[in-house]
Amino acid sequence: MFWQVTLELLKGFGTTLELFALTLVFALPLGLILSFGSMSKFKPIKYLVKIFVWIIRGTPLMLQMLVIYFGPGLAAADAAKVENPNALVAWVATWSVFDRFVAVLIAFVINYACYFSEIYRGGIEGISKGQYEAGQVLGMTKSQIFFKVVLLQVVKRIIPPMSNEIITLVKDTSLARIIAVYEVIWAGQMFIKSQGLIWPLFYTGAFYLLFNGLLTILFGKIEKKLDYFRG
Numbered sequence: 001m002f003w004q005v006t007l008e009l010l011k012g013f014g015t016t017l018e019l020f021a022l023t024l025v026f027a028l029p030l031g032l033i034l035s036f037g038s039m040s041k042f043k044p045i046k047y048l049v050k051i052f053v054w055i056i057r058g059t060p061l062m063l064q065m066l067v068i069y070f071g072p073g074l075a076a077a078d079a080a081k082v083e084n085p086n087a088l089v090a091w092v093a094t095w096s097v098f099d100r101f102v103a104v105l106i107a108f109v110i111n112y113a114c115y116f117s118e119i120y121r122g123g124i125e126g127i128s129k130g131q132y133e134a135g136q137v138l139g140m141t142k143s144q145i146f147f148k149v150v151l152l153q154v155v156k157r158i159i160p161p162m163s164n165e166i167i168t169l170v171k172d173t174s175l176a177r178i179i180a181v182y183e184v185i186w187a188g189q190m191f192i193k194s195q196g197l198i199w200p201l202f203y204t205g206a207f208y209l210l211f212n213g214l215l216t217i218l219f220g221k222i223e224k225k226l227d228y229f230r231g
Contacts, residue, residue, distance in 0.1 A: 012187030031116025056114040069103035123154040163219035
């Protein structure tokens with residue numbers, strides 16, 4: 001039974017890891033783009049990005065997943081004047097634009113990109129203007145100053161808050177079950193319904209603890225690598 005449970009949880013944890021990895025792949029660069037938008041000197045873009053980030057950060061991730069998955073179908077049903085409850089459910093299922101996993105991924109990418117953008121913005125704005133001016137005196141272009149002088153210092157500054165968000169992301173992947181995406185918590189809960197066993201649900205915690213422990217060690221080593229910026 002232990003190995004059966006372990007194999008089933010590993011299957012669910014595979015989805016968890018996939019969601020985690022894909023979210024980082026898309027959210028990290030998108031967050032950087034949003035941070036540039038929030039610091040833009042062109043005010044319409046600046047305020048538009050700030051309002052968008054404020055809305056995403058101020059509403060629950062669970063709500064965003066539900067809106068992205070069910071929203072298109074409900075909008076289509078409303079436009080078609082579908083009022084019967086049974087017909088409405090079928091209509092929403094038919095008109096759902098996104099696969100469940102894709103809908104969850106989109107919600108996670110947008111949500112975490114907004115959080116990452118604020119971390120990026122804080123790191124970039126924390127660099128003193130004197131360093132930009134020194135680079136200009138040396139005849140460096142703006143892009144050279146950013147990539148050769150500013151970027152590594154920004155990375156050093158944002159590693160601690162970024163590591164916290166990434167570890168939170170690992171735990172937030174459990175929200176995917178809200179729209180029936182099979183992940184590790186769902187896998188553990190299945191044994192309660194099918195066999196009346198609760199220990200597999202607690203066993204799922206070991207997967208999160210192990211993975212987050214590895215991430216903590218990884219980020220600790222990265223911080224040590226960047227210690228040459230200290231002082």
